[in-house]
Amino acid sequence: MTAVPIHRRRFLAPLARITGGDKLVGAALVVLIVLILAAVFAPLISPHDPDAVDLSATLSGSTPEHLLGADQSGRDVLSRLIFGARTGLLGPLMVVIVSTVLGMLIGVAAAWYGGVVDSVLSRAMELVFSFPALLLAILLVAVFGVGLTAPVIAMSVAYAPYVGRLARSVALQEKARPYIQAYKVQGWSGWVICVKHLLPNIAPLILAQSAINFGYALMDLAALSFLGFGVQPPTSDWGAMINEGASAMLQGAMLPALAPGVAIVITVVAFSLVGESIADRVARREER
Amino acid sequence: MTEYALEVENLRKSFGGHVAVDDVSFSLKPGGSLAIVGESGSGKTTTARMLVGLERPDSGRIRVVGRDRSNAARGKATRLARARELQMVFQDPYLSLDPRVSVAQCVEEPLRLHFGMSPRERRARRDELLERVGLGEREADALPRRLSGGQRQRVAIARALATEPKVLILDEATAALDVSIQAQILDLLAEIRRDTGVGYLFVTHNLALVRHIADDILVLYQGRVVESGPTRDVLAAPEHPYTRLLLHSVPRPGWDPAQIAADRRALATALREARAPSAAAEPARHDPDAAPTRRSVTP
Numbered sequence: 124m125t126a127v128p129i130h131r132r133r134f135l136a137p138l139a140r141i142t143g144g145d146k147l148v149g150a151a152l153v154v155l156i157v158l159i160l161a162a163v164f165a166p167l168i169s170p171h172d173p174d175a176v177d178l179s180a181t182l183s184g185s186t187p188e189h190l191l192g193a194d195q196s197g198r199d200v201l202s203r204l205i206f207g208a209r210t211g212l213l214g215p216l217m218v219v220i221v222s223t224v225l226g227m228l229i230g231v232a233a234a235w236y237g238g239v240v241d242s243v244l245s246r247a248m249e250l251v252f253s254f255p256a257l258l259l260a261i262l263l264v265a266v267f268g269v270g271l272t273a274p275v276i277a278m279s280v281a282y283a284p285y286v287g288r289l290a291r292s293v294a295l296q297e298k299a300r301p302y303i304q305a306y307k308v309q310g311w312s313g314w315v316i317c318v319k320h321l322l323p324n325i326a327p328l329i330l331a332q333s334a335i336n337f338g339y340a341l342m343d344l345a346a347l348s349f350l351g352f353g354v355q356p357p358t359s360d361w362g363a364m365i366n367e368g369a370s371a372m373l374q375g376a377m378l379p380a381l382a383p384g385v386a387i388v389i390t391v392v393a394f395s396l397v398g399e400s401i402a403d404r405v406a407r408r409e410e411r
Numbered sequence: 412m413t414e415y416a417l418e419v420e421n422l423r424k425s426f427g428g429h430v431a432v433d434d435v436s437f438s439l440k441p442g443g444s445l446a447i448v449g450e451s452g453s454g455k456t457t458t459a460r461m462l463v464g465l466e467r468p469d470s471g472r473i474r475v476v477g478r479d480r481s482n483a484a485r486g487k488a489t490r491l492a493r494a495r496e497l498q499m500v501f502q503d504p505y506l507s508l509d510p511r512v513s514v515a516q517c518v519e520e521p522l523r524l525h526f527g528m529s530p531r532e533r534r535a536r537r538d539e540l541l542e543r544v545g546l547g548e549r550e551a552d553a554l555p556r557r558l559s560g561g562q563r564q565r566v567a568i569a570r571a572l573a574t575e576p577k578v579l580i581l582d583e584a585t586a587a588l589d590v591s592i593q594a595q596i597l598d599l600l601a602e603i604r605r606d607t608g609v610g611y612l613f614v615t616h617n618l619a620l621v622r623h624i625a626d627d628i629l630v631l632y633q634g635r636v637v638e639s640g641p642t643r644d645v646l647a648a649p650e651h652p653y654t655r656l657l658l659h660s661v662p663r664p665g666w667d668p669a670q671i672a673a674d675r676r677a678l679a680t681a682l683r684e685a686r687a688p689s690a691a692a693e694p695a696r697h698d699p700d701a702a703p704t705r706r707s708v709t710p
Contacts, residue, residue: 301501302509305567308463309521309574310494312487320509 151396154389162208171199173206173359182376194364194379195371203359204382210360211390214271214278214353215340221279222340223333226286231317231325233287234294245291248284256281256343264352271354274347281343282336289332293325327405334398338391345387361387414477416441416610417462417497417578422471424457431457433634435471439578439610439627446613446625446642448657454634459582459614463499476577491525498571502583504563508555514541514566515551521573540569544599561592565599572603578610585620597624618661622646630654633682652678 161168170190171177180186180193191200233244260277267273297303298321306316347353348362356363361383368380417439424432432454439445447455460466462473464484473481475496484490501507508517518537522528528536541551544565555563564584571579581600585593601624604611613625621628621642628645630638630653638651649655656678660671 301503301507304465305499305501305507305570306509306520307465308494308497308499309570310487310491310524312490320512323511324509 145400148396148400151393151400154393155397158208158212158390158393161205162212165206165209169199169202169205171202173198173202174357175199182371182374182379184376184378191382192376192378194368195374195376200364200379200382203364204361204386206359207361207364207383207386210271210354210358211341211345211386214275214344215337217275218278218282218340218344219333219337221275222282222336223286223329225279225283226288227290227322227329229283230287230290230292231294231321233291234298235313235317235321241291244287248287251280251284254281257346260343260347261350261352264347269352269355274344274353278340278343282340285336286329286332290325290329293328294321297321297325327401331398331401331405334401335395336398338394338398341394342387342391345383414441415439415474416443416476417612418472418474419458419462420472420474422458422461422473423469424454424461424466425469430634432461432468435631435634435636437629437636437639439612441476441577442604442608442610443627444604444611444613444625445627445629446615446621447629447631448615448618448621449631450616450657452633453631455614455616455631456582458631459499459580459612462580462612463497464493494521494576495525495574496576497578497580498574498576499580499582500564500567500571500584503587504560504567505555505587507567508563510555513552513554514546514558517555517566518569518573521570525574536573540573541566543572543603544569559592560588561596564588564596568596568599568603572607572609576609578612580612580614582614583616584613586615586617593620600624618646618657630657652681 175198177189177193177197177199179197180189180199181197182193182195183189184192186192189199189201191204193199194203229244229248233241256278259281260274263273263277267276303316303321306320307313344353345360345362345365348360349366351363351366354360354363356367364383365380368376368378368383371379415438419438420436422432422435423430435454435458437445437447447458449455457466461468464480467483468481471481472479475493478492478496480493480496484493512520515537518540519533522533522536526533526536538548538551541547546562546565546569550558550562550566555566558566567584568579585596588596597620600611603609611624613621615621625642628639628642629636630645630651632651632653638645638649638654645654646658649658656671656674659666659674
């Protein structure tokens with residue numbers, strides 16, 4: 124324990140707990156914060172209108188006017204990248220929220236009730252596991268039409284079992300702990316015990332998994348956009364940008380496809396680092 | 412007729428093919444103190460868990476102050492009524508408190524659930540309970556992680572006493588503590604019993620401890636009651652070979668662990684042999700070795 128005064132420790136606790144003095148994790152966190160800020164303030168910080176066409180700059184390399192060049196339609200790549208962070212983060216965010224809530228409900232219910240409920244829910248999760256997420260997404264696109272809705276629903280369903288499986292195993296462990304049993308002996312209902320005591324105690328681990336899922340969901344949604352099932356042009360989206368930039372690559376202009384690709388990789392790695400770091404911290408806290 | 416605080420008849424529980432608790436019966440007078448003694452695997456913890464409803468007995472009856480609780484609790488009213496009759500203190504004070512709930516909250520929670528108190532009354536009662544177990548203002552705001560094992564067990568006792576139970580079950584409640592802290596907690600428990608008249612059911616493997624705290628003793632071996640009676644008599648002149656073995660297992664000068672282990676094996680073989688032929692020949696009669704030795708005077 125360091126001798127930091129309590130009020131200050133409390134204030135810095137969330138940040139210090141996540142980074143834990145690890146520089147790499149700190150950097151990942153900074154990347155994520157920059158991304159979020161870029162997405163929120165996109166209209167203010169992007170140098171150009173993402174849809175403005177400047178034909179004179181078509182497929183130009185990096186110039187003072189267009190730092191990351193312009194694509195085949197003469198649109199500024201940097202501005203599109205910044206605006207692309209909006210759909211790029213919003214989609215996975217919704218996926219992670221829905222899949223986390225769904226997974227927690229399923230996992231905790233399976234662990235708490237056990238028996239038949241557990242068997243049914245566990246088999247249902249395995250069923251979803253065995254179904255390729257991208258195929259599910261493409262099926263849903265056929266039903267709902269192209270756009271962000273169908274892929275987000277599909278990915279939420281596909282990612283719920285990852286959260287559910289984890290939630291079930293940690294909830295099983297936690298349920299066997301005497302403090303949960305003490306609450307049962309006190310006469311609390313299962314619902315209150317789960318919501319007020321079990322969930323808060325397993326939440327950090329599940330959030331770690333969700334942070335890792337965020338990166339994967341981002342990658343999957345970008346893949347769908349790349350395939351043309353997700354966000355449609357001319358809306359700027361990283362996956363769609365790679366798709367559009369693919370032909371420019373043949374003409375020797377790397378930046379229109381490379382920039383969004385690098386953005387995706389950096390974001391996914393950042394989320395994974397942060398997620399793993401939270402999981403590590405929780406595990407270390409358990410050991411004490 | 413004496414109304415028992417706790418009455419258990421022919422309790423039985425098996426897990427898969429293994430019978431954990433076999434035909435266990437005992438009773439506890441209001442304000443009495445009974446120790447269930449046995450080594451690990453003897454079924455003592457399973458018995459305690461069935462009493463508070465954490466396990467369902469296969470058969471048998473459990474009555475607390477005359478009310479049956481052998482079946483699963485249906486509805487909130489039953490659940491709460493049962494919680495006010497029987498409470499439990501668990502073995503491991505490091506795991507029996509929610510790490511996110513402060514000491515004060517931990518004691519207030521059952522008060523909020525069970526009694527319609529105003530916030531001020533609740534705080535007063537909480538302070539009273541904490542004072543009762545020797546904890547002050549300083550500990551009240553702390554999270555369990557800041558407390559020592561002994562302090563945590565005090566919190567667990569205060570929490571259990573909050574619902575004003577008739578009987579408190581202490582499942583190896585001092586086993587995880589240092590010897591000096593153990594003595595403090597036992598003194599505290601004795602004091603609480605004198606003042607409030609709560610009955611105790613100690614579940615323990617520690618015979619040295621039983622001598623100080625329990626009026627009566629019940630020895631379990633492989634899920635069966637092998638001996639029961641007033642603590643002093645049983646410990647002074649144990650009749651069942653297993654009780655003698657348990658007594659000899661307490662380390663002391665001239666103690667030979669190898670001899671104890673050999674005796675233990677011999678006992679297990681003897682009991683198995685004694686049980687098998689008599690069961691085949693005369694299923695109605697109990698063999699003398701497996702039959703419980705009961706010395707308690709009828710009240």
